[in-house]
Amino acid sequence: MYSFKNDYSEGAHPRILNTLLESNLEQTEGYGEDKYSLKAIEILKSKIQNDNIDIHFFVGGTQTNLTAISAFLRPHEAAIAANTGHILVHETGAIEATGHKAISVTVPDGKLRPCDVQLALDEHTDEHMVKPKLVYISNSTEIGTIYSKTELEDLSNFCKEKKLILFLDGARLGSALCSTDNDLSLSDLARLTDAFYIGGTKNGALLGEALVICNDSLKEDFRFHIKQKGAMLAKGKVLGIQFLELFKDDLYFELASHANKMADLLKEGIDSMGYKYLIASPSNQIFPIFPNSVIEKLKGNYSFIVWSKVDDNFSSIRLVTSWATNEQAVKDFIHDLKTLS
Amino acid sequence: MYSFKNDYSEGAHPRILNTLLESNLEQTEGYGEDKYSLKAIEILKSKIQNDNIDIHFFVGGTQTNLTAISAFLRPHEAAIAANTGHILVHETGAIEATGHKAISVTVPDGKLRPCDVQLALDEHTDEHMVKPKLVYISNSTEIGTIYSKTELEDLSNFCKEKKLILFLDGARLGSALCSTDNDLSLSDLARLTDAFYIGGTKNGALLGEALVICNDSLKEDFRFHIKQKGAMLAKGKVLGIQFLELFKDDLYFELASHANKMADLLKEGIDSMGYKYLIASPSNQIFPIFPNSVIEKLKGNYSFIVWSKVDDNFSSIRLVTSWATNEQAVKDFIHDLKTLS
Amino acid sequence: MYSFKNDYSEGAHPRILNTLLESNLEQTEGYGEDKYSLKAIEILKSKIQNDNIDIHFFVGGTQTNLTAISAFLRPHEAAIAANTGHILVHETGAIEATGHKAISVTVPDGKLRPCDVQLALDEHTDEHMVKPKLVYISNSTEIGTIYSKTELEDLSNFCKEKKLILFLDGARLGSALCSTDNDLSLSDLARLTDAFYIGGTKNGALLGEALVICNDSLKEDFRFHIKQKGAMLAKGKVLGIQFLELFKDDLYFELASHANKMADLLKEGIDSMGYKYLIASPSNQIFPIFPNSVIEKLKGNYSFIVWSKVDDNFSSIRLVTSWATNEQAVKDFIHDLKTLS
Amino acid sequence: MYSFKNDYSEGAHPRILNTLLESNLEQTEGYGEDKYSLKAIEILKSKIQNDNIDIHFFVGGTQTNLTAISAFLRPHEAAIAANTGHILVHETGAIEATGHKAISVTVPDGKLRPCDVQLALDEHTDEHMVKPKLVYISNSTEIGTIYSKTELEDLSNFCKEKKLILFLDGARLGSALCSTDNDLSLSDLARLTDAFYIGGTKNGALLGEALVICNDSLKEDFRFHIKQKGAMLAKGKVLGIQFLELFKDDLYFELASHANKMADLLKEGIDSMGYKYLIASPSNQIFPIFPNSVIEKLKGNYSFIVWSKVDDNFSSIRLVTSWATNEQAVKDFIHDLKTLS
Secondary structure, three states: EEOOOOOOOOOOHHHHHHHHHOOOOOEEEEOOOOHHHHHHHHHHHHHHOOOEEEEEEEOHHHHHHHHHHHHOOOEEEEEEEEOOOOHHHHOOHHHOOOOOOOOOOOOOOOOHHHHHHHHHHHHHHOOOOOOOEEEEEEOOOOOOOOOOOHHHHHHHHHHHHHOOOOEEEOOOHHOOOOOOOOOOOHHHHHHHHHHHHHHHOOOOOOOEEEEEEEHHOOOOHHHHHHHHHOOOOOOOOOHHHHHHHHHHHHHHHHHHHHHHHHHHHHHHHHHHHHEEEOOOOOOOOEEEEEEEEHHHHOOOOOOEEEEEEOOOOOOEEEEEOOOOOHHHHHHHHHHHHHHHH | OOOOOOOOOOOOOOHHHHHHHOOOOOOOOOOOOOOOOHHHHHHHHHHHHHOOEEEEEEEOOOHHHHHHHHHOOOOOEEEEEOOHHHHOOOOOOOOHHOOEEEEEEOOOOOOOOOOHHHHHHHHHOOOOEEEEEEEEEEEOOOOOOOOOOOHHHHHHHHHHOOOOOOOOOEHHHHHHHHOOOOOOHHHHHHHOOOEEEOOOOOOOOOHHHHHHHHHHHHHOOHHHHHOOOOOOOOOOOHHHHHHHHHHOOOOHOOOOOOHHHHHHHHHHHHHHOOOOOOOOOOOEEEEEEEEHHHHHHHHOEEEEEEEEEOOOOOEEEEOOOOOOOOOHHHHHHHHHHHOOO | OOOOOOOOOOOOOHHHHHHHHOOOOOOOOOOOOOOHHHHHHHHHHHHOOOOOOOOEEEHHHHHHHHHHHHHOOOOOOEEEOOOHHHHHOOOOOHHHHHOEEEEEEOOOHHHHHHHHHHHHHHOOOOOOOEEEEEEEOOOOOOOOOOOOOOHHHHHHHHHHHOOOEEEEEEOOOOHHOOOOOOOHHHHHHHHHHHEEEEEOOOOOOOOEEEEOOHHHHHOOOOHHHHHHHHOOOOOOOOHHHHHHHHHHOOOOHHHHHHHHHHHHHHHHHHHHOOOEEEEOOOOOOEEEEHHHHHHHHOOEEEOOEEEEEEEOOEEEEEEEEOOOOOHHHHHHHHHHHHHHH | EEEEEEEOOOOHHHHHHHHHHHHOOOOOOOOOOOOHHHHHHHHHHHOOOOOOEEEEOOOHHHHHHHHHHHHHHOOOEEEEEEEEHHHOOOOOHHHHHOOOOOOEOOOOOOOHHHHHHHHHHOOOOOOOOEEEEEEEEEEOOOOOOOOOOHHHHHHHHHHOOOOOEEEEEOOOOOHHOOOOOOOOHHHHHHHHOOOEEEEEEOOOOOEEEEEEEOOHHEEEEEEEEHHHHHOOOOOOOHHHHHHHHOOOHHHHHHHHHHHHHHHHHHHHHHHOOOOEEOOOOOEEEOOOEEEEHHHHHHHEEEOEEEEEOOOOOOOEEEHOOOOOHHHHHHHHHHHHHHHHO
16 A cells, blocks of 8 residues: 555654754753754755845644744734635634634636735725735645745735735645745845745654744744744744754755656646546646546555546545655556546 | 763663664554553553553653643642642742642641641631642652652541642652662552542653542543643553553563662762762752852762752752763762762 | 614514513612513523523623633633624624734635644644634524524534534524525534523614523523623613524514515525525525626615625625515515616 | 712712713714714823823723723733732722733832832843833822822832833822922823823713823823723713713813812721821821721611731721712711710
8 A cells, every 4th residue: 555645644754853862962952052053044045045035934824823823923913815725724723723714716727816905905905804814824734735936026025015914834835835836045035025934844854843033023032932833832943943954055946856756647647537627736736627436446556636527526635745755656556547437 | 970860861771772772663643552561551550550550651841740630620720739840840830820829838858748738728718818729749759858648648637637638740650669768669659648649750761651540539530631731642651652562561660669779879988078968868869968069169070960059068959860870980989979078 | 765774773672662661660679680581581481492501691692602612711711703793803802902813714605514623733733833722603603594403513523522602693594594405403403512502682672692501511600700790780780681582483584584684685685686605505694696787776775784896897795684584675686676777 | 878989979960860861863974073072182292282192082990000000011911010909809800811910019108119129120121021011100109199290200210211101000190289288280190191091970070080191102092992991982982971071161170179079087996096107198098097896887877898917906097089979978987986986
């Protein structure tokens, strides 16, 4: 049984574990003020080509989202997200639990355009309604699509004009930036968003997300929020070391490129059999549509999520690749699919 | 420079890192439903000698406290803690951030007795005040003291009678249970508290606390709360593996015993020079009182926290030992202290 | 300029003000424990024909909704409401501010059926999502429709089966119960819901809503929640006296009947000119569709809300009548409308 | 039985009720945008001699405190209050329910001095603790004491220097400002605090507090917070009319002066018998110490709160006078006390 269920089934890139072992008995400062975390921040700033940013490490995406969004908003302010947005769907109301409404805007492809955000603004006109203040986007999105530089620039300009905070969830940022369709850089993200994060958990780390705060007005006292939300690790170096390893050279991008390459290989095989997709997704999540009978048989050897019913005979499934996806497993899957079709 | 500043300066016991490495590329279920976490739970239940408990893994103490306490209480209910309690002092208002007041009761030794709790009850008489509902204790306490079985039984009986939830913060439970003064077992804790946790971060894990819910009425839907607070790790096995290693034999207790032994060695040396302590503490935190001049000189070779001013010439410092404390460093410290005194 | 903008433009029924004056200098207990409030509760219980209910008075609808819903739910639980539901649209995220998600279900007529609720249940399947626990309905709804006894029984049975709390917002309950289409009684409401409230503000009171808690498990410690949310009036008798006056005979129903009669008179006139409605509403809010040119001219003499654009030439407006609506003003409106058409 | 239990036992000054009656059937705008509320705000600004302030009306003190404090603070920030502060003692954790810790500083007389606040600042040194940001004071305090102009200036200067928000709870501001010991004016309050409120409920209104926001940075979007906390009255004119009546001439001050005069009369009589007080209080709350036997007998004819045990034979009681206190009742009380002593 091989799993294409998600991109967090395996552990970490071995280099990370080895560095954890090597530095294991060294005494370091706690709470993220150790030399590894400081060095990781320095390296990330150089990769982002921006010194005027604050970087904080978190353990996971929901924790990052809830800490950042609750720190950025006043009590009456709300976040706007695409209907597929992770904060709306899969975080057990974490944003609401901090007191803020998350407004859903239905879009076809997981991405928000200025006109989508404008819809939410139009519906919130006075003090009897929440005040939309933060635009939450994901790149890649929860359905595998990615933002182009033009799209992100348009949205960024719109947000600046409307005094909205633009926050980018980068749980799968590696795959987005390494997509063959991508024309965005880390430096672009720092220029175009008020804050974004670089996901480690889904791209080679044991656990870890690096939040980058770009807008000066959002930086003050941020460590208080981290601590209050239970997100400040005593042994902060565990996070620092991971980002150090991932970014001291280009390991992060190599890992994401591998994930994408494996997804491309899957698509190549699926395309060759004439199957369609629920949506075109140039990253490490793909959503092919198969006959239900084929899906049932694939379940014998592979685990994956049945995403949605298309009609009585067809459904889409989600296949996710990762830094650790085995090329042979991909080939086997395509082979099996051909046999079954 | 050797650090006695805390018990989270080093990484994890090497066996933990090795198991992480060995299992690294194996595909497992996410969110704590992997075989390592399940096995760790099974082993913990057997160590606790209790099958009727629920166990959940967390990344750190503040996260455990805020998730459990907010899950256990209704909006108008409050926690009672000793004035030294971690939730009152060092969690940036994490409990209040979930909506609940934490009531402080001043005690001399970090421990709550029924009469201390009764004081808080007496002051909260009607609906114009919060309703005290949960008693938060730490073992060992934040100042190194520990509860005896009699003390915990008395408090437990009192809480049952008053319909109060008894919650025990075990961030340093290992050191408490391995203290030469201790007569409590894990099994006693499950019998006497409604919930408690077994701290890993401060006793050999990279990160990790195991929350044990004993009271049936507090178990329902608990995983929703974990997820909502951002505490559910995608790669939950990272936590499972650590507790598996710590408890599959007696590693957890061996590590805590080492920490205590190192503290005892420090005390032996300090005692021999006739110094006193701020408080007698039979665990891995000790609070000797030294002349300020001596403290200044010690700072040259050791890092530690200056805890409190005793008078114009004397202060207490906090020395913390851990599973990783080097015996030679302890001997050096005592040697240096003798030279300085 | 006559206003059909809402049902809270005027003060209170004069009898209420007179009783406030008469009892003004009498010394009474504070916080709702005065003899007027106690008497009002007694009378309400007899009108509801149910002794096993708890009744609490509030100042307004949003306050009632947020206090009740936050008291009834655990942190991970959510409310389900129709897309037009007041808590979703016009309470500035009050429910979210207490930590709970409000789930929107789109329906054509402001009313929830079991199948609508089931849709929300189907989408919330595990601990990565909030747990839908409370069904929020309004009667009359925000668009003037009302529940029949069969509809409410169906929904009530469904909620019981699914262990959902059924909460009815009765800000305009008077108009609903006095509608010619109505077959529900106060006693039915106590039997079929877990809690509901009887709106005073929009039916003859200066301010005031009477929350009725029917489900025993929701009653405990409720006054703590009232106080915590700032909803406990020092001079609670101000609320008690109002409900006493409204219910010691049938004043409440007489006032609501007048409001409905005025709405019927409006409809009669509008019907006679062949205009249509956005939705058929048998209560004190009606939504006729007029040519934009007519609407512009009506604005000269009447204030009302332009509700929605129907097409390029037609819009719907909202006309609201109340206990205080002047019959001559209604006749004038119809007369003017005829002249304009 | 005559009550000296509190200052909210009676209704409102008759002039208020009469104006409510006179304006009753007039149609006005909702939600505090009616002409009465606007006029009341205009008059209050002129009384405060300050145009650069925002004024909002609330129903009660807890509601005002929780709405203002939660609007003013970011999530990690805390309020500091004297140990007797209403938010600490008698609001059922309302501040904590909005997510903020309230820090208690023990003082002898209900008043905070810069050195008291400094104590709280000294104890909160880094991001592991909440950040003290708002200083909550009451005038008169919960134990009847009042601030002198010098005291308030000192505190105000200190707060400005430390970037702390100074918030004054004026539930009993009338009595404070009309005390013979007072040298503060409304205009001073606007100059020295960031926000304060003028209590109506305890000085002649049915219900109502007028919040004055002086600091520009706290004004933005404030009506969103009012609505979100359930504090925005549909019939806002009910509050506007009350403050209009109280301030269109000097009724507010006349009523408070009467209350103080009645308290002075009580003190005069009590003094003449040689009794002492728990604390000297120059406002409408006094705390005489009587033999327990005398207290028991007084209970036969008067209701009041037994405040605290002084020793085995003596206790202090709280006597509260109000705008409505009957002079004859005061004389009777003194007469009875003389008879009993």
